[in-house]
Amino acid sequence: WNSTSGKVVGTLLCGAREEENSSSSVECAIFPRDKSTTYCVTGTLDGIVTVWDTPTQISRHACKVGDGVSKVDVHKDGNLVFASTLDGAVKCLDLRTGNAVMELSGHSATVLDFSLSSSGSHLVTSSDDGTCRIYNVRENS
Secondary structure: OOOOOOOOOOOOOOOOOOOOOOOOOEEEEEOOOOOOOOEEEEEEOOOEEEEEEOOOOEEEEEEEOOOOEEEEEEOOOOOEEEEEEOOOOEEEEEOOOOOEEEEEOOOOOOEEEEEEOOOOOEEEEEEOOOOEEEEEHHHHO
């Protein structure tokens, strides 16, 4: 979307064009905080995290991370993407390769939200199981 003209500048096809609440429904999307990056990340209800090359609108990586994705965020170093899932975990992928590098588990229900600390060393989650958990991301990487 061009903020000056209001025109759409691209469309990412994250799955089959289906009805609302379909398994390919896009639940979350984010641009990294680093303004020099040329990619964005999406997460779908069928558990796919996709890293997109923004100028070409082509998928760099598409990875199945769980039953469904509730949120994605990019680590401050710009090399890792975290994705919370409906199966109670947070998965971490290397943005350069698309490979899984860690899994943060412990919840017995959907992870609804998470936040990375400003230093990037810790991650806090909230879950439908009534708990919040704090993880040391550096220890797990």
